[in-house]
Amino acid sequence: MRVWLIGDIMTTIARQVCKMIRSRPKWETTLLSEFPATVLFDQNCVQEIIKCEDDVLLSLRFFNWICSQDGFTPDASSYNTIFRILPQVKASKSVTSLLSSAKFIPEPAFLKFFNQCLRKDGSVEEAVEIFSKLRKLGGMSPSIEVWNTVLLGCLQVERTDLVLNLYNEMKASGLEGNEVTVGYLIRSYCKNNKLSKADEVLHQFLERRVVPDVNAFTKLISGLSRKGKFHRVCELLRRMIAADRLPSMFSYQEIIHGLCKNKMVGEAFRIFEELKVRGYSPNGIMYDMLIYGLCKNGQMGDAEKLFVEMTSNGFVPNEYRYNVLIHGYFGIGKLREALNLYRKMCDSGLKESALSYRTLIRGMSLNGRMCEAIAFFDEMLIKGLQPDVIIYNVIIQGFCEDGKSSKAMDIYKELLRVGLQPSAYTYTPLIRALSDEGNVVEAIRMQNDMLSRNLEPWVCTHDYIITGLCKSGNVAESMDRWTKMLGNKLKPQEETFDELIKCLTLNDRLEDAVLVLTSMSTSGYTLRKPTYELLMSEFTKSDSFQAVECLKRFLGSN
Numbered sequence: 001m002r003v004w005l006i007g008d009i010m011t012t013i014a015r016q017v018c019k020m021i022r023s024r025p026k027w028e029t030t031l032l033s034e035f036p037a038t039v040l041f042d043q044n045c046v047q048e049i050i051k052c053e054d055d056v057l058l059s060l061r062f063f064n065w066i067c068s069q070d071g072f073t074p075d076a077s078s079y080n081t082i083f084r085i086l087p088q089v090k091a092s093k094s095v096t097s098l099l100s101s102a103k104f105i106p107e108p109a110f111l112k113f114f115n116q117c118l119r120k121d122g123s124v125e126e127a128v129e130i131f132s133k134l135r136k137l138g139g140m141s142p143s144i145e146v147w148n149t150v151l152l153g154c155l156q157v158e159r160t161d162l163v164l165n166l167y168n169e170m171k172a173s174g175l176e177g178n179e180v181t182v183g184y185l186i187r188s189y190c191k192n193n194k195l196s197k198a199d200e201v202l203h204q205f206l207e208r209r210v211v212p213d214v215n216a217f218t219k220l221i222s223g224l225s226r227k228g229k230f231h232r233v234c235e236l237l238r239r240m241i242a243a244d245r246l247p248s249m250f251s252y253q254e255i256i257h258g259l260c261k262n263k264m265v266g267e268a269f270r271i272f273e274e275l276k277v278r279g280y281s282p283n284g285i286m287y288d289m290l291i292y293g294l295c296k297n298g299q300m301g302d303a304e305k306l307f308v309e310m311t312s313n314g315f316v317p318n319e320y321r322y323n324v325l326i327h328g329y330f331g332i333g334k335l336r337e338a339l340n341l342y343r344k345m346c347d348s349g350l351k352e353s354a355l356s357y358r359t360l361i362r363g364m365s366l367n368g369r370m371c372e373a374i375a376f377f378d379e380m381l382i383k384g385l386q387p388d389v390i391i392y393n394v395i396i397q398g399f400c401e402d403g404k405s406s407k408a409m410d411i412y413k414e415l416l417r418v419g420l421q422p423s424a425y426t427y428t429p430l431i432r433a434l435s436d437e438g439n440v441v442e443a444i445r446m447q448n449d450m451l452s453r454n455l456e457p458w459v460c461t462h463d464y465i466i467t468g469l470c471k472s473g474n475v476a477e478s479m480d481r482w483t484k485m486l487g488n489k490l491k492p493q494e495e496t497f498d499e500l501i502k503c504l505t506l507n508d509r510l511e512d513a514v515l516v517l518t519s520m521s522t523s524g525y526t527l528r529k530p531t532y533e534l535l536m537s538e539f540t541k542s543d544s545f546q547a548v549e550c551l552k553r554f555l556g557s558n
Contacts, residue, residue, distance in 0.1 A: 013039055014048035021058055028065050041072045047081040056085050128154065128162055132169075144175055151184045160188040176208070183216035190223040198223070199232070202239075211243045218251040225258020230267075233258075253286050260293035268293060269302070284315045291321065295328025300337075303328055319350050323359045330363025338363055352383060358391050365398030370407075373398055389415065393425045400433035408433060424455050431461045435468030443468060463496040470503035478503060479512060486519065494525040502531045505538050 189198035259268035329338035399408035469478035
């Protein structure tokens with residue numbers, strides 16, 4: 001009865017204190033004159049005030065004030081009471097300050113919330129530093145649950161280096177980790193693309209009969225599948241089942257994704273069908289991946305059957321799914337089927353969008369139907385849809401491949417006019433087309449424009465310009481650019497070597513021709529027969545002793 005009475009008195013006083021600190025701006029100067037210090041300094045009273053005050057920042061202000069008073073030192077319960085509420089307002093700096101003066105290990109639940117708070121503030125290093133400090137206090141060791149909380153915090157902000165360092169410290173403290181720990185380690189190693197190390201850690205824990213959850217196995221399966229290591233995936237599945245961890249649908253989804261990515265669509269389709277026989281119900285993502293893989297493989301019949309099956313199983317065809325099929329038909333030259341499917345998509349209630357027009361424009365350009373591509377481009381504008389830089393790039397490439405560089409340049413200028421930023425994909429086909437047409441000056445101007453926009457030219461653009469210079473008879477600049485390519489550790493294409501040797505030979509620069517021929521051989525290329533015959537013919541006519549000696553040395557070393 002007496003304990004209850006004291007509790008009621010403390011609660012009453014706490015409410016009075018809360019009312020006062022809410023209503024008086026400078027309550028710190030008068031609080032001790034309103035309430036006796038023996039009451040205010042009581043740990044239970046302090047905790048009640050913190051609990052009763054709804055404003056977390058006011059509670060913190062009160063706690064800081066009372067801690068500054070002579071005669072009061074908070075105990076572990078008071079610290080934990082204030083710590084429990086601070087993460088609500090993301091007051092990580094205040095918590096850090098308090099922890100610096102605390103002489104105890106906070107509750108595990110607080111550490112969990114505090115780490116969440118620090119992660120949201122982007123202060124994971126600070127969380128690890130505080131954690132290390134707390135470990136040294138009083139010789140106490142955190143539980144494995146607390147260790148795992150800190151490991152997860154580092155993992156969620158992708159600081160895998162901290163995860164691995166902390167795990168080493170954890171082992172040094174005498175804790176080997178549990179099934180949660182090994183899951184975090186596997187995720188960290190997979191994130192760093194260290195799949196063998198992840199597999200090794202898994203094996204070590206399995207030998208100790210510590211089995212991670214299905215998600216940890218699946219993470220490793222995903223990494224191995226993407227790398228095409230399917231023999232190791234099969235082995236991992238066997239170990240998984242032996243450890244009483246049945247693969248989930250997501251596990252198989254990752255395998256199918258890896259198979260499709262590695263162009264093993266047939267095997268992916270076989271596994272997909274086998275899963276259905278075993279009673280699994282494939283999800284929409286599985287259908288999407290397989291349909292995409294089949295379309296990319298040109299297996300449109302199988303792709304369409306799967307599309308129908310997916311629809312009958314309740315997965316509503318969306319714009320993305322239709323566009324994958326439409327793009328597939330364009331890829332094998334079946335324009336009529338592609339357009340029919342597009343109309344079917346529109347009839348189903350799905351609206352035209354930038355994505356669907358991009359598919360149509362790309363498909364028409366791919367098949368050399370530039371008039372239709374431009375018609376769709378114009379239709380897109382009429383309907384108020386703004387083409388993105390990808391659509392402009394597709395049209396530019398289409399015109400360039402159609403030998404209409406002037407029209408491609410018009411589209412390029414339009415791209416700039418509407419305020420879009422060109423990319424390397426924009427410039428590369430233009431530079432090639434201009435060089436092929438002999439307009440090398442304009443091609444060089446375009447390459448310089450790329451550089452002025454901080455865009456790195458693709459290696460092939462240098463080849464196109466050198467080849468163009470050779471065809472226009474500009475021997476000196478073509479040789480100069482070739483030399484710079486080698487100086488920048490760039491490997492010219494075989495055609496570039498061939499054209500340059502031909503150009504040098506025709507301009508009676510046989511020594512340089514042999515120099516380029518030697519470099520060509522070192523690069524693993526072989527001179528084409530017509531160029532070789534031209535070179536030999538010119539050498540038989542030459543009276544240059546140095547040129548003949550160069551050729552002899554080349555033939556002798558090859």
